[in-house]
Amino acid sequence: MSEYIIKNGNVFDPVQGIKGDKADVAIKDGKIVDKVGSGAKVIDAKGKTVMAGAVEIHAHIAGPKINMGRIYRPEDKLFTCTPTKGIERMGGGASIPTTFKTGYEYAKMGYTTAMEAAMPPLFSRHVHEEIRDTPIIDEGAYPVFGNNWFVLEYLKNQEIENTAAYCAWLLRVTKGYAIKLVNPGGTEAWAWGLNCLSVNDPVPYFDITPAEIIKGLIEANEYLGLPHSMHIHPNNLGNPGCYETTLDTLKLAEGYKAKNKFGREQVMHLTHSQFHSYGGTNWGDFESKAKEITDYVNKNKNITIDTGNVTLDETTTMTADGPFEHHLTGLNNLKWANIDVEVETGSGVVPYIYSPSISVCAIQWAIGLEIALMMKDPMRCYITTDHPNAGPFTRYPRVIKWLMSAKAREAQINAFKHKDKVLSQSSIGTLDREISLYELAQMTRAGPAKSLGLSGMCGGLKPGMDADVAVYNFNPDKPVANPEEIEKAFSRCAHVFKSGVEVITNGEIVSNGNKRTLWVNAKVKDNPQVMRDINEKFLKYYSMTQANYEALGHHFVPNPYALEVDATQV
Amino acid sequence: METVTITMKNLPALYLEADNISPDAFAGKTAAQIGDLHVYEGNETWTLGKYFEVSGNAGATAADTKIIVKGDIKKVKYLGFKMSAGELVVEGSTDQYAGGWMTGGKMLVKGNVDAFAGTAMKGGELTIEGNAGNYLGAAYRGDWRGMKGGKILVKGNAGADIGMYMLGGEMVINGNVDVHVCTHAEGGKVIIKGNAKTKIGGQMVGGDIFVFGTIDVMMPGFKPAGELELEVDGIKAKFAHYIGDTGERHKKKKGQIVYGNLYKKI
Numbered sequence: 143m144s145e146y147i148i149k150n151g152n153v154f155d156p157v158q159g160i161k162g163d164k165a166d167v168a169i170k171d172g173k174i175v176d177k178v179g180s181g182a183k184v185i186d187a188k189g190k191t192v193m194a195g196a197v198e199i200h201a202h203i204a205g206p207k208i209n210m211g212r213i214y215r216p217e218d219k220l221f222t223c224t225p226t227k228g229i230e231r232m233g234g235g236a237s238i239p240t241t242f243k244t245g246y247e248y249a250k251m252g253y254t255t256a257m258e259a260a261m262p263p264l265f266s267r268h269v270h271e272e273i274r275d276t277p278i279i280d281e282g283a284y285p286v287f288g289n290n291w292f293v294l295e296y297l298k299n300q301e302i303e304n305t306a307a308y309c310a311w312l313l314r315v316t317k318g319y320a321i322k323l324v325n326p327g328g329t330e331a332w333a334w335g336l337n338c339l340s341v342n343d344p345v346p347y348f349d350i351t352p353a354e355i356i357k358g359l360i361e362a363n364e365y366l367g368l369p370h371s372m373h374i375h376p377n378n379l380g381n382p383g384c385y386e387t388t389l390d391t392l393k394l395a396e397g398y399k400a401k402n403k404f405g406r407e408q409v410m411h412l413t414h415s416q417f418h419s420y421g422g423t424n425w426g427d428f429e430s431k432a433k434e435i436t437d438y439v440n441k442n443k444n445i446t447i448d449t450g451n452v453t454l455d456e457t458t459t460m461t462a463d464g465p466f467e468h469h470l471t472g473l474n475n476l477k478w479a480n481i482d483v484e485v486e487t488g489s490g491v492v493p494y495i496y497s498p499s500i501s502v503c504a505i506q507w508a509i510g511l512e513i514a515l516m517m518k519d520p521m522r523c524y525i526t527t528d529h530p531n532a533g534p535f536t537r538y539p540r541v542i543k544w545l546m547s548a549k550a551r552e553a554q555i556n557a558f559k560h561k562d563k564v565l566s567q568s569s570i571g572t573l574d575r576e577i578s579l580y581e582l583a584q585m586t587r588a589g590p591a592k593s594l595g596l597s598g599m600c601g602g603l604k605p606g607m608d609a610d611v612a613v614y615n616f617n618p619d620k621p622v623a624n625p626e627e628i629e630k631a632f633s634r635c636a637h638v639f640k641s642g643v644e645v646i647t648n649g650e651i652v653s654n655g656n657k658r659t660l661w662v663n664a665k666v667k668d669n670p671q672v673m674r675d676i677n678e679k680f681l682k683y684y685s686m687t688q689a690n691y692e693a694l695g696h697h698f699v700p701n702p703y704a705l706e707v708d709a710t711q712v
Numbered sequence: 713m714e715t716v717t718i719t720m721k722n723l724p725a726l727y728l729e730a731d732n733i734s735p736d737a738f739a740g741k742t743a744a745q746i747g748d749l750h751v752y753e754g755n756e757t758w759t760l761g762k763y764f765e766v767s768g769n770a771g772a773t774a775a776d777t778k779i780i781v782k783g784d785i786k787k788v789k790y791l792g793f794k795m796s797a798g799e800l801v802v803e804g805s806t807d808q809y810a811g812g813w814m815t816g817g818k819m820l821v822k823g824n825v826d827a828f829a830g831t832a833m834k835g836g837e838l839t840i841e842g843n844a845g846n847y848l849g850a851a852y853r854g855d856w857r858g859m860k861g862g863k864i865l866v867k868g869n870a871g872a873d874i875g876m877y878m879l880g881g882e883m884v885i886n887g888n889v890d891v892h893v894c895t896h897a898e899g900g901k902v903i904i905k906g907n908a909k910t911k912i913g914g915q916m917v918g919g920d921i922f923v924f925g926t927i928d929v930m931m932p933g934f935k936p937a938g939e940l941e942l943e944v945d946g947i948k949a950k951f952a953h954y955i956g957d958t959g960e961r962h963k964k965k966k967g968q969i970v971y972g973n974l975y976k977k978i
Contacts, residue, residue: 217855225755232755476856
């Protein structure tokens with residue numbers, strides 16, 4: 143492989159504590175190294191910002207519900223198609239881009255790793271086919287466990303060892319990365335036309351509460367010692383007053399400590415926390431409770447969060463939280479798709495327009511930014527838009543602009559139709575914090591990599607780590623005259639390296655890289671009972687056989703990277 | 713007003729997506745610069761000059777520009793796409809999306825147009841001397857935002873699904889129309905001087921449809937609401953009034969039942 147040296151850039155690397163010093167980054171054989179030979183290709187990064195490749199912790203970018211959105215929203219591709227250009231294949235879509243466009247857009251912004259946030263296990267083959275077709279970026283997928291019949295039955299009897307054995311089996315056959323919960327119990331209740339709106343609402347038939355599911359899966363996660371923690375989208379998403387349910391959910395993590403060999407410190411990752419930080423009793427007195435949520439998370443070190451920033455765009459909401467999507471279509475009267483996944487989960491899809499002239503949308507925008515600005519430790523708070531739910535991931539540069547510039551936030555607040563309401567229902571107007579580039583590197587690189595248990599591999603520029611490097615046309619020594627410069631600089635990288643291969647030069651795709659699929663291979667003690675249960679459920683309830691269920695390596699995961707976990711000695 | 717004449721010289725093998733043939737795209741350009749504007753044939757990008765002979769320079773603004781399109785343009789799509797001012801005269805029949813998303817100005821087609829003419833149009837005037845295809849003044853596929861303003865006049869007949877998701881504006885069809893008129897409409901006015909077939913006004917929650925000829929079968933969701941003497945498009949006549957679609961459960965305006973009107977000349 144070729145050697146590169148990125149010279150004289152302003153390097154920001156939280157892993158080594160480098161805060162904008164002028165330094166060289168050397169790349170050899172796909173890894174960051176101390177030095178390279180004189181024949182190495184020189185990249186001049188003078189007056190530019192150099193960071194590790196960014197890590198996306200939560201986005202919906204591959205799988206059946208994204209495809210459902212693509213199928214039933216042809217208008218999303220209207221005016222957003224890009225023709226073939228060099229090695230770049232044609233793409234299309236704004237909120238639900240095609241697989242190729244997804245890979246290209248992430249890479250152009252300097253992202254080199256991304257996680258698909260909700261994989262229905264039954265459709266893992268489809269998810270992996272889409273991941274395979276997404277170029278450049280390393281990807282993993284989180285299978286959903288929170289409404290799975292096996293999990294509900296084992297946890298009802300508090301059988302943590304069996305739950306863990308089942309989780310390990312499912313991660314292996316679906317080539318999954320982490321344990322994801324979406325509206326635990328609520329989506330199963332939706333199959334009965336009901337929902338679980340608090341952590342104590344019983345799930346019909348199974349007679350278990352969301353609280354028991356959450357605690358049980360935290361225990362199973364730590365029993366196995368997985369790289370990532372339990373990753374949760376709690377109950378009661380998006381309703382006024384939902385912050386109380388969120389606090390109840392967060393409190394369930396009390397007393398648990400992370401047990402793993404990957405350097406991860408949290409036991410719970412609260413995702414798209416913006417959607418879970420609402421106060422008030424209806425849409426009229428709807429208000430921000432970002433302070434209550436971030437105060438709690440600031441105090442409790444075993445929790446990490448991501449923001450879920452509203453970007454004020456027309457987008458497509460999609461989640462395994464089926465009952466919520468039904469609620470949403472009732473609010474905006476737009477088209478609705480509902481999907482049931484037998485035995486395991488469900489999902490829904492509804493288009494949504496976050497209009498700056500609607501006060502609720504503007505307050506949602508404020509809450510997302512408040513969370514990022516109120517979190518004291520940027521290593522535990524990551525920037526996401528819960529793509530495509532709060533906005534497309536292609537808007538990250540805009541979110542970065544709002545976080546890095548109080549002036550840009552003020553301009554947006556002044557542009558809102560209900561400016562006074564935004565200021566009275568949130569505290570965005572009182573926050574003057576501006577995120578520094580070092581903090582940005584923590585929130586988009588080192589932080590999510592550590593939370594995912596990948597801190598030894600990506601998210602930093604320490605010699606020995608994968609050579610994922612992004613060079614931005616942004617001079618940190620010069621004052622920013624116009625906040626738009628920030629958005630422009632972070633939209634298109636000058637150079638991006640993915641595992642030592644130059645994939646972007648001056649914002650254009652020059653290579654499709656060496657994309658890998660990340661998954662977790664967890665070994666557990668032989669568990670004949672769980673194997674028998676799996677067999678029985680397939681015979682009794684599934685409409686397919688076990689043999690057709692597994693996402694087999696050679697076809698679905700052609701370039702795997704397995705993180706090995708051994709829980710046989712527990 | 714400056715006039716630019718473009719004449720088809722080399723027929724495309726596939727369909728030509730010419731979203732640059734509009735006074736807005738031509739404004740301020742010389743004939744040579746107009747010839748350099750891009751068009752798509754399949755997934756390949758070419759210049760306008762490859763297919764058209766361009767003569768005359770455009771005016772400084774779109775309002776100062778008149779375009780005349782000549783030759784065999786049956787395979788050209790998106791004529792007058794997003795035009796906001798000026799004039800566009802099409803001397804022949806053209807393919808889909810003629811006058812799509814237009815916001816102003818005048819467009820005249822002397823022949824027929826295929827489907828999706830005047831899609832999601834917001835303003836201006838679109839006149840079709842021949843027949844119009846399906847989805848005239850409708851929303852784009854999958855979208856819920858149809859024609860919102862402006863005026864469409866069709867001197868011949870129109871196809872099916874006209875005015876789907878119509879929000880405003882006016883449409884006059886001198887001839888007959890096919891099935892599905894103003895499905896899901898929320899506003900606007902459609903005048904059909906000929907006959908209509910079935911499924912007229914299905915799921916509409918606002919807007920007016922006038923039919924001067926016959927209607928094959930009425931939708932069961934429409935209820936009779938008496939007779940009215942009205943003047944429509946300069947014609948004074950007696951109409952039977954129906955309100956519907958009462959079967960539509962999606963009510964855009966909460967707490968208030970708003971339905972569309974269907975007037976049948978008697």
